[in-house]
Structures are given as structure tokens and as C-alpha cells.
Amino acid sequence: MNSKIVLVLIFSFLAAIIASTSAGPARDSCRPCMCTYDYKPVCGTNGRTYGNLCEFRCAQRCDRRIKMASNMKSCKARA
Numbered sequence: 001m002n003s004k005i006v007l008v009l010i011f012s013f014l015a016a017i018i019a020s021t022s023a024g025p026a027r028d029s030c031r032p033c034m035c036t037y038d039y040k041p042v043c044g045t046n047g048r049t050y051g052n053l054c055e056f057r058c059a060q061r062c063d064r065r066i067k068m069a070s071n072m073k074s075c076k077a078r079a
Helices: 002-022 053-062 073-078
Strands: none
Touching: none
């Protein structure tokens, strides 16, 4: 019976570690991106306007919490 409790605790601990590393900044994949200078603005949920979709995707690689905002007004309001 004690071994079952220990196994449950170990699995719970491992699940918590995996959950905490799967969301938020992903530093391993955060390296420079090669994007064009085409200006087709994209608004992120972090309130930042990115020059184009490539720059937005690059930022997402560094922080998976960033999503595309539904409209540009949220970025303009914070500017």
C-alpha cells in the first residue's frame, strides 16, 4: 500500500513539472529568426504590434503564451 502512495506522489510530481514547463517561455527555441521587412502588422495578446506574421511567430517561439489578438485595436490602445 505504501508503494502505491509513493508511485502516485512521484507521478503527480512529474506531471506538475511537465505542466509547468509546457506553458510560458520556451527558452530553448528562443533564437534569432530570419524575417522579411514586409510591414503587415500583427497584434499579439501581449499588446505588442509585430511587423509581420513571421516576427509574431518568432516571438511565440520565445513565449508560447502569446496569441494573436482578435483585432489591432488592442495594440493601438496600449501604444
